Amino acid sequence: MTAMTQTSVASPAAAAGGASGVLYNVIELILDRGLVIDVFVRLSLVGIEVITIDARVVVASVDTYLRFAEACNRADLGGTPPVGLPGLVGALTGSSS
């Protein structure tokens, strides 16, 4: 639902809630959008006490892949094991660490 006090679930900084929380979630609009008048100076934002917005796409990396593999681990894979149960069980026992 739309509300001025909504905060984004996954951002610890936004968990502060209230006006600061909303600001955090729309900060990229205030900094990167809006009208710009070229002949005017833009205040330098170096040193501003603002949480850096990570606007990059999640970088594909080995760390990311391992994290996903771990997530598979935690998932309830359920279902019927494929044909060849003894072989599979053997493999599971053999590879568990």
Add this chain to the structure above:
Amino acid sequence: MGTYLYCFTHDSHPLPVQGFAGVGPQGPALRVLSEDGLAAVVSDASGALRPKRRDLERHQAILAALCAAGPVLPMRFGMVAQEDDAIRKEMRQGAGRYRALLARVEGHVELNVKGLHREDTLVADLLKEDPALRERALRLAGGGSHQEKVALGERVAAAVEVRRARDAEHAVARLRPHASDVRVGPPVDGCFVNASFLVANAARPGFEASLGRLQEELAGSAEVESYGPLPPYSFVSSDEANG
């Protein structure tokens, strides 16, 4: 000494500028410059001013209050003119363009929607949907070499990308019918959708209802939130791309 600029609007705007502390350590009073039927809301500033978080909050709070009273063209944070006359000159030179932009945003608000997947639920969903992927995960079942884990993770990552794009398209498609314009943004903080909608006041209940349905559809695997009403930051720049 320079002049900090918050927005342009019509000079017929109620302009409730009393009682606000502007950007800068002195928290200066707001002033209004009128020119050619337009008004600029400004305050005294120095170009060397080092802005703080508090200044961002003030900029946004001032614009939000002005927007509640009528159409406004919000400046990006941090615009400082050499002096008042430079702003007057800009208003004269750009009057036609600014009036057109004001007509466009009049009676509208910006609503920004961001969606974030819950990673574990997302991965579980993907495994449920894709038997081949599930098979590979089962084969490793918590073990497997580093190589095998990376290979599995890479396949999951590819499936995640497909799902992100699909859910983003779905979210925008659900909400777009209620908007006069849409602007899609970058994946801030890993969100799978970041879209701003220019929504007419009359269309807001419909937008809210669609958002609610979208949230239900994605419940469990993703959080989708909307922020606003906001000043129309995303719908005033001359170089903006639509949608």
